[in-house]
Amino acid sequence: MRAEATTQFDHNSTSFIADPYPQYEQLRDEDPVHFSERYGGYFILTRYEDVRKALLDWKLYSSAQPGVTSIPMSVQRDFPEIPLEVDPTEHTEYRGLVTRFFTRNAISELEADIRRIAVELLEPLREARGGDFVQEFALPLVSRVLAVFLQVPEEDAKRWVKWAKDIFHGRLTDRAQADRASRDMIAYVDGLVEDRRRSPGDDLFSALVTSRFQGRPLTQAELHGFGVLLLNAGQETTVNGIGNSLWYLAEHSKDRRRLQEEPGLLPAAVEEFLRFMSPIQLLGRNATQDTTLHGRTIPAEATVAVCYGSANRDTRVFPAADECRIDRHPNPHLAFGAGPHACLGAHLARAEMRVALEEIFARMPDYRIGSAAEVKLTPHGDLRGFWRLPVSTP
Ligand code: HEM
Numbered sequence: 017m018r019a020e021a022t023t024q025f026d027h028n029s030t031s032f033i034a035d036p037y038p039q040y041e042q043l044r045d046e047d048p049v050h051f052s053e054r055y056g057g058y059f060i061l062t063r064y065e066d067v068r069k070a071l072l073d074w075k076l077y078s079s080a081q082p083g084v085t086s087i088p089m090s091v092q093r094d095f096p097e098i099p100l101e102v103d104p105t106e107h108t109e110y111r112g113l114v115t116r117f118f119t120r121n122a123i124s125e126l127e128a129d130i131r132r133i134a135v136e137l138l139e140p141l142r143e144a145r146g147g148d149f150v151q152e153f154a155l156p157l158v159s160r161v162l163a164v165f166l167q168v169p170e171e172d173a174k175r176w177v178k179w180a181k182d183i184f185h186g187r188l189t190d191r192a193q194a195d196r197a198s199r200d201m202i203a204y205v206d207g208l209v210e211d212r213r214r215s216p217g218d219d220l221f222s223a224l225v226t227s228r229f230q231g232r233p234l235t236q237a238e239l240h241g242f243g244v245l246l247l248n249a250g251q252e253t254t255v256n257g258i259g260n261s262l263w264y265l266a267e268h269s270k271d272r273r274r275l276q277e278e279p280g281l282l283p284a285a286v287e288e289f290l291r292f293m294s295p296i297q298l299l300g301r302n303a304t305q306d307t308t309l310h311g312r313t314i315p316a317e318a319t320v321a322v323c324y325g326s327a328n329r330d331t332r333v334f335p336a337a338d339e340c341r342i343d344r345h346p347n348p349h350l351a352f353g354a355g356p357h358a359c360l361g362a363h364l365a366r367a368e369m370r371v372a373l374e375e376i377f378a379r380m381p382d383y384r385i386g387s388a389a390e391v392k393l394t395p396h397g398d399l400r401g402f403w404r405l406p407v408s409t410p
Pocket residue numbers: 071079085098099100101111162245246249250251253254257294295296299324350351352353354356357358359360361362364365
C-alpha cells in the first residue's frame with residue numbers, strides 16, 4: 017500500500033505496521049522531510065544520509081528532554097533517561113561511567129551464560145516439538161541475560177518484562193497502567209541502589225552508586241534515569257532482533273541451509289537481519305533552531321523522527337535494499353544508531369542474536385512457523401518485531 021500524500025501519516029497505523037516499506041520508499045522519493053499532524057505534529061526523516069547526519073548533529077537535533085525519543089511520549093517523567101535523553105557534553109561524562117561494562121571483551125565473558133540460558137529454554141521446546149519462539153524463548157532469554165549482566169537474581173527479570181511492556185504499550189492504550197509500571201520500576205531501581213550502597217560489588221549499579229559526575233555523587237534522579245533506561249533499552253529491541261531473524265529464516269529455507277552449512281557467515285547475517293528488519297524503526301529528537309532541508313523548513317522545537325528503518329532500506333546506499341542478503345558487505349546500517357547515542361548494548365545484542373541462532377540450529381534446525389493467524393506482529397510502528405511466533409518441528 018502506498019502512503020497518501022496527506023499530513024496524517026501515522027507510524028502506528030495498521031497499514032504501516034503491516035508493511036512499512038512501500039510507504040518509506042514513497043516518502044524517501046517524494047517527500048523526504050514529511051510532516052504529519054499526528055501526535056502533536058512531527059517531521060519524519062527517511063533518507064539514509066539525512067538520518068545519519070541528524071544522528072551526528074546533536075546540536076541541531078537534540079535528545080535533551082525527558083521522553084523525547086518516544087513518539088508519542090511514553091510516560092510523563094520529570095527526569096531524563098540517562099544517557100539517552102541528555103546531549104553532550106554531559107552525555108559524554110554520563111556515558112563514560114558505564115562504557116567499560118559494554119565493551120566487546122566484557123560481553124564475551126557473558127557468552128557462556130547466554131548459551132546456558134538459551135539451552136535451558138530450548139530443551140523443553142525441542143521435547144514438545146514446538147512452542148512460541150518469542151514468548152517462551154527470546155523474551156525470557158533476553159531478560160534473564162540482562163539480569164546476569166546487571167548481577168541481579170534471574171527471577172527479577174519476570175517483573176521487568178511486565179513493567180517494560182506496560183510502560184511502552186500503555187502509552188497508546190492505558191496511561192494509568194504505564195504510570196503505575198513506571199513507579200514500580202523506579203521503586204525497584206531504588207531497592208537495587210540501596211542494596212549496592214550497603215554492599216558494593218564489581219557490577220554496573222555498584223559503579224553508579226560509587227562514581228562521581230562533575231565531581232559529586234549521582235543524585236537519586238540520575239540513578240533513576242540510568243536504571244529505567246537500562247531495564248528498558250535492551251529488552252524488546254533484542255527480542256525483536258531474535259524473532260525477526262527466526263521468522264526470516266523460516267520463510268527462506270535456502271538461506272537457513274546456507275547458514276547452517278557456513279556458520280562463519282552468522283555475524284554478517286545478524287547485521288543484515290538488523291538492517292533488513294530493524295528492531296527500532298524510528299526515534300524522536302527536538303529541533304533546536306529553524307532549519308531547511310530539501311526545501312522544507314523544520315521550525316525550532318519541532319519533533320523530528322529519525323527513521324532508522326527507512327534509512328536501512330535506502331537504495332541510495334544499499335544495492336537491492338529490499339533484498340535480505342546474508343553475506344552483504346559492506347553493511348553500514350543504522351539499526352544501532354550513530355553518533356553520540358549509538359547503542360551501548362550493541363555487542364550484547366549481537367552476541368544474543370548469534371547464540372540464539374546457533375542453539376536453535378543445533379536443537380530445532382527444521383522448525384516451521386505456525387499458521388499466519390497465530391503469528392502476531394508488535395502493534396507499534398516505532399518497533400518492528402513479533403509478539404507471537406509459534407513454531408513446530410517435524
Ligand atoms: C537488537 C537490539 C538493539 C537495538 C536494535 C538497539 C538500538 C539502539 C539504538 C538505535 C540506539 C540509539 C538511540 C538514539 O539514537 O537516540 C540505542 C541506544 C542505546 N541502547 Fe540499544 N539497542 C539494542 C540492544 C540494546 C541492549 C541489549 C542494551 C543494554 C543492555 C542497549 C542499551 C542501549 C543504551 C544504554 C542506549 C543509549 C546510548 C546513549 O544514549 O548514549 N541496547 N540502541
